[in-house]
Amino acid sequence: MASPSTTTEASDRTVSALPGDLSDAVRDDAALRRFLHGLPGVDQVGLEQRSAGLATRSIKKAAKLWAIDTAISMVDLTTLEGADTPGKVRSLAAKARRPDSDHPDVPRVAALCVYPDLVEVAVDAVRGTDIGVASVATAFPSGRAHRDVKLADTRHAVAAGATEIDMVIDRGAFLTGRYGQVFEEIQAVKQACGSAHLKVILETGELATYDNVRRASWLALLAGGDFIKTSTGKVSPAATLPVTQLMLQTVRDWHDRTGQLRGVKPAGGIRTTKDAIRHLVAVHEVAGPDWLTPDLFRIGASSLLTDLLMQRRAQRNGHYSGPDYVTVD
Amino acid sequence: MPTFEYAPAPESRDLANLRPSYQMFVDGKFVDGTGRPLKTVNPATEEVLAEVATASPDDVDLAVRAARRAYDRVWGRMPGAERGKYLFRIARLIQERSRELAVLESLDNGKPIKEARDTDVPTAAAHFFHHAGWADKLDYAGYGPEPRPLGVAAQVIPWNFPLLMLAWKIAPALACGNTVVLKPAETTPLTALVFADICRQAELPPGVVNILPGAGDIGAALVAHPDVDKVAFTGSTEVGKEITRTLAGTGRRLTLELGGKAANIVFDDAPLDQAVEGIVNGIFFNQGHVCCAGSRLLVQESVAEELLAKLHTRIATLRVGDPLDKNTDVGAINSREQLDKIVELSDAGDAEGAQRWTSPCPLPDRGLFFAPTVFSEVQQSMRIAKEEIFGPVLSVLTFRTPDEAVAKANNTPYGLSAGVWTEKGSRILWAAQRLRAGVVWANTFNRFDPTAPFGGYRESGFGREGGRAGLEAYLDV
Numbered sequence: 064m065a066s067p068s069t070t071t072e073a074s075d076r077t078v079s080a081l082p083g084d085l086s087d088a089v090r091d092d093a094a095l096r097r098f099l100h101g102l103p104g105v106d107q108v109g110l111e112q113r114s115a116g117l118a119t120r121s122i123k124k125a126a127k128l129w130a131i132d133t134a135i136s137m138v139d140l141t142t143l144e145g146a147d148t149p150g151k152v153r154s155l156a157a158k159a160r161r162p163d164s165d166h167p168d169v170p171r172v173a174a175l176c177v178y179p180d181l182v183e184v185a186v187d188a189v190r191g192t193d194i195g196v197a198s199v200a201t202a203f204p205s206g207r208a209h210r211d212v213k214l215a216d217t218r219h220a221v222a223a224g225a226t227e228i229d230m231v232i233d234r235g236a237f238l239t240g241r242y243g244q245v246f247e248e249i250q251a252v253k254q255a256c257g258s259a260h261l262k263v264i265l266e267t268g269e270l271a272t273y274d275n276v277r278r279a280s281w282l283a284l285l286a287g288g289d290f291i292k293t294s295t296g297k298v299s300p301a302a303t304l305p306v307t308q309l310m311l312q313t314v315r316d317w318h319d320r321t322g323q324l325r326g327v328k329p330a331g332g333i334r335t336t337k338d339a340i341r342h343l344v345a346v347h348e349v350a351g352p353d354w355l356t357p358d359l360f361r362i363g364a365s366s367l368l369t370d371l372l373m374q375r376r377a378q379r380n381g382h383y384s385g386p387d388y389v390t391v392d
Numbered sequence: 393m394p395t396f397e398y399a400p401a402p403e404s405r406d407l408a409n410l411r412p413s414y415q416m417f418v419d420g421k422f423v424d425g426t427g428r429p430l431k432t433v434n435p436a437t438e439e440v441l442a443e444v445a446t447a448s449p450d451d452v453d454l455a456v457r458a459a460r461r462a463y464d465r466v467w468g469r470m471p472g473a474e475r476g477k478y479l480f481r482i483a484r485l486i487q488e489r490s491r492e493l494a495v496l497e498s499l500d501n502g503k504p505i506k507e508a509r510d511t512d513v514p515t516a517a518a519h520f521f522h523h524a525g526w527a528d529k530l531d532y533a534g535y536g537p538e539p540r541p542l543g544v545a546a547q548v549i550p551w552n553f554p555l556l557m558l559a560w561k562i563a564p565a566l567a568c569g570n571t572v573v574l575k576p577a578e579t580t581p582l583t584a585l586v587f588a589d590i591c592r593q594a595e596l597p598p599g600v601v602n603i604l605p606g607a608g609d610i611g612a613a614l615v616a617h618p619d620v621d622k623v624a625f626t627g628s629t630e631v632g633k634e635i636t637r638t639l640a641g642t643g644r645r646l647t648l649e650l651g652g653k654a655a656n657i658v659f660d661d662a663p664l665d666q667a668v669e670g671i672v673n674g675i676f677f678n679q680g681h682v683c684c685a686g687s688r689l690l691v692q693e694s695v696a697e698e699l700l701a702k703l704h705t706r707i708a709t710l711r712v713g714d715p716l717d718k719n720t721d722v723g724a725i726n727s728r729e730q731l732d733k734i735v736e737l738s739d740a741g742d743a744e745g746a747q748r749w750t751s752p753c754p755l756p757d758r759g760l761f762f763a764p765t766v767f768s769e770v771q772q773s774m775r776i777a778k779e780e781i782f783g784p785v786l787s788v789l790t791f792r793t794p795d796e797a798v799a800k801a802n803n804t805p806y807g808l809s810a811g812v813w814t815e816k817g818s819r820i821l822w823a824a825q826r827l828r829a830g831v832v833w834a835n836t837f838n839r840f841d842p843t844a845p846f847g848g849y850r851e852s853g854f855g856r857e858g859g860r861a862g863l864e865a866y867l868d869v
Contacts, residue, residue, distance in 0.1 A: 109663065347396045
């Protein structure tokens with residue numbers, strides 16, 4: 064196993080869980096660069112054309128209800144404001160536990176996502192349920208801090224009871240081509256997570272090209288990320304259908320090569336039911352039906368749940384009743 | 393394992409305004425032909441859609457004479473700006489009646505509604521808009537001053553894109569000042585007759601456009617008519633050769649757009665996931681009933697296995713079924729005859745030792761359907777590598793070097809289109825220069841635009857349609 068070193072020095076990176084050719088890929092910085100740059104390119108026009116096609120699937124009635132409930136069960140209900148308070152977190156947790164009090168059959172969301180200092184409040188608020196507590200560690204959202212700080216941030220969140228850690232990668236290191244540094248940092252954070260699940264935020268809006276998104280996705284999977292996540296939600300563009308599609312291709316390719324299942328989490332910018340359903344169609348057709356579970360697909364969102372509940376009511380009642388019939392949070 | 397069952401989302405059949413019977417259109421009037429009426433069938437159900445009057449050789453003569461009168465008295469001498477107004481009006485009416493046309497096309501042809509709605513009808517309208525713009529600018533098109541129209545154009549079109557092929561033929565002909573007599577395919581006459589109604593709605597002078605439904609004999613009578621100045625044909629190479637023999641020595645103009653067996657070349661540095669999309673679009677678009685379909689996939693051996701695995705995964709997601717369902721990706725085969733031909737050629741693939749893979753997708757219980765099929769281990773000498781199948785059947789061959797790829801791609805009597813997939817710009821240009829095909833798509837496939845000339849080499853025909861080059865076929869320059 065890799066050492067939990069906190070320095071950037073390249074150490075022995077042989078990861079026993081990786082099959083032969085992939086552990087060769089991470090042997091040293093040069094090998095890592097060769098591997099990432101040897102991945103098939105991404106053609107922008109073709110990728111976006113396919114996304115446009117996926118978005119035209121017509122999902123109605125029973126299929127829509129199924130999709131809405133599935134989407135609700137995949138939501139990481141998120142509050143990441145500087146103004147967050149325990150009260151806000153408790154209020155969100157109540158909605159996570161019972162999203163629509165008039166309809167007890169609405170599934171619970173997957174997790175509550177908060178800043179590290181509010182993890183304890185969140186853990187307390189969801190106690191007795193299977194709702195996870197996710198926390199954004201590693202100097203979220205910029206990632207601009209010393210590695211020791213990032214690891215301490217992670218350990219604190221885990222110690223407070225977070226079951227999932229959403230880390231940000233060092234985009235500066237990635238864009239200057241210091242892939243080894245990014246790799247080691249993800250590995251070190253994964254180590255610090257212990258049994259908590261690690262979601263690696265690539266901040267695709269700052270990576271600028273689809274080729275970079277594919278490379279960063281592979282890098283995160285090689286380093287042991289359980290999920291690859293599009294964005295922090297603080298940078299525009301955040302999650303787009305082409306980027307989600309590209310990440311889904313990557314986890315599918317990863318599965319084909321290693322037999323391991325890793326997840327995808329688009330976050331930021333998914334506000335409507337229609338948009339969420341389009342992402343589910345992409346999961347279904349690009350990665351495959353195996354990924355249609357909260358274990359392998361999450362949607363990071365704050366206001367999406369409200370729209371999902373409104374649309375769910377509309378499907379059930381046959382008419383829209385307006386936003387005032389659904390709680391704001 | 394969770395499942396995601398999409399709900400059926402059928403477009404309303406009522407939008408097609410289907411009538412029990414249709415008449416042919418001659419000299420601005422709908423009239424009964426003196427040929428034996430034909431019944432047109434919905435290939436997705438094999439139910440009769442409508443009865444259509446057909447022309448006899450006498451009607452061909454009437455129509456050509458009407459077109460000649462319209463040419464001599466009105467259309468041939470009308471200023472280009474005036475002709476342009478009619479064409480713009482037709483283009484707008486196609487847009488206004490787009491849903492009706494899309495549903496009718498899907499019913500009559502069997503193609504998925506999403507393709508009729510998103511490709512056929514909008515592109516048909518775009519052809520009229522594009523050529524409407526040319527109508528008053530022909531003097532500046534680079535053919536010298538005052539290029540002249542040719543006169544009466546006889547046009548025969550196939551069943552794979554009934555409305556779009558009509559637009560490709562009629563729009564440039566009218567823009568240049570010619571009048572037309574058009575024969576739609578025997579199995580798909582309906583949208584052409586609705587187009588005739590659009591001409592009437594646009595108050596196009598009588599005789600400028602005449603539509604004669606009928607079988608091959610009427611097409612033969614039309615192209616052989618002595619008072620026709622120009623013949624344009626899209627269809628099989630066999631019929632194209634016959635027409636060439638008919639017109640040889642008459643001095644009449646001819647353009648032919650015939651069959652194809654296009655090579656889609658994937659180099660090892662290609663954007664593989666998008667190449668997969670391009671391959672799927674290249675061969676399964678319109679059930680593979682596309683003369684420029686990428687029916688021969690040439691893959692570099694070093695990525696062949698990986699690409700094939702991705703391709704199978706992707707093709708298995710294609711939904712085959714009711715063409716009117718908005719979720720359908722692959723619709724019905726246009727006719728029993730065509731289905732038999734696809735089955736026959738596929739069986740030849742088995743017999744010659746190719747490896748058949750068929751999509752596990754469910755097929756409807758009735759109607760004419762053929763599951764997406766991929767043959768690997770195909771060799772250049774096999775029938776499925778040489779003959780046009782014109783169905784959802786892909787033949788996969790491999791190559792080792794770029795030279796070998798080009799040599800194999802060009803090793804066909806056809807030459808309509810080709811595709812090149814690579815991230816290397818210089819290789820795209822290198823390959824495009826060497827591929828003998830009318831269109832070479834780079835990192836995409838089956839993209840059409842009225843401004844881009846389209847046409848073939850060798851047994852894929854001659855002459856170009858679309859763009860400035862396409863106008864020349866309808867002008868005396």
